[in-house]
Amino acid sequence: MKLMIAVIQDKDVPKLMDALVRVGYSATKLASTGGFLREGNSTILIGVDDDEIENVLEIVKNTCRAREQLVTPITPVGPAESYVPYPVGVVVGGATVFILPIERFVKV
Ligand code: 2BA
Numbered sequence: 001m002k003l004m005i006a007v008i009q010d011k012d013v014p015k016l017m018d019a020l021v022r023v024g025y026s027a028t029k030l031a032s033t034g035g036f037l038r039e040g041n042s043t044i045l046i047g048v049d050d051d052e053i054e055n056v057l058e059i060v061k062n063t064c065r066a067r068e069q070l071v072t073p074i075t076p077v078g079p080a081e082s083y084v085p086y087p088v089g090v091v092v093g094g095a096t097v098f099i100l101p102i103e104r105f106v107k108v
Contacts (some may be wrong), residue, residue, distance in 0.1 A: 001044070001048065001049055001050065001101075001105055002047075002048055002049075002050060002053055002099050002100060002101060002104050003045065003047055003099070003100045003101075004044075004045075004046040004048060004053065004056055004057075004097060004098070004099050004100075005007060005043060005044070005045060005070060005097070005098040005099075005100070006043070006044045006046070006060055006095045006096070006098075007017070007034075007041055007042070007043050007096040007097075007099045008041065008042050008043075008044060008060070008064045008093060008094070008095045008096075009041055009064070009065075009067065009069065009092060009093050010040055010041060010042050011061055011067075012065060012093070012094075012095075013042050013099060013102075015063040015064075016044065016060060016063040016064060017029065017058055017060070018026075019059045019062070019063050019093065020046065020056070020059060021088075023055075023059075024045070025046055025048060025052070025059075026047065027041075027044050027046045027074065028044070028045040028046075029042055029043070029044055030042070030043040030044075030045065033067060033106075034092075036090075037069065037071065037090070037092070047102065047105060051072040053099060057097065060094070060095045060097060061094065062096075064091045064093055064094035064095040065093060065094055066090070066091050066092065066094050067092055067093060068089045068090070068091055068092075069089065069090055069091075069092050070087040070088070070089055071087060071089075071090055072085045072086075072087045072088075073086075073088060074087060075091040085096075
């Protein structure tokens with residue numbers, strides 16, 4: 001058994017959770033914050049049998065989209081009058097997925 005940890009955008013949560021639950025996977029959503037953008041995102045925990053991992057990855061791929069987000073760079077140290085903070089685009093998502101072994105899984 002493995003624990004899949006997927007960091008996704010909030011906008012994709014309803015589609016992903018619906019798709020997972022519809023085919024019988026259990027999932028837990030945690031509210032999280034990205035270290036770079038400092039904006040809210042969602043972390044989904046999914047405990048799955050090893051042979052289900054590719055299925056779940058496929059569901060994640062089909063429900064989580066990449067989007068471009070504008071970020072204004074932090075003001076550099078130096079002459080402020082020469083600095084114009086143009087926003088730059090970063091592509092966020094579809095999903096960042098970690099897959100970890102589970103030593104033991106119990107429900108009591
Ligand atoms: P954030 O850290 O807010 O990052 C949002 C997006 O900003 C990233 O999208 C990436 O395109 C860009 N970015 C992040 N760090 C950067 C840097 N040092 N320089 C330039 N651009 C940078 P994604 O890669 O799709 O990541 C989306 C979210 O997934 C991240 O939000 C973070 O919460 C999580 N994440 C991504 N990689 C991770 C990792 N190795 N460990 C833990 N969490 C991770």
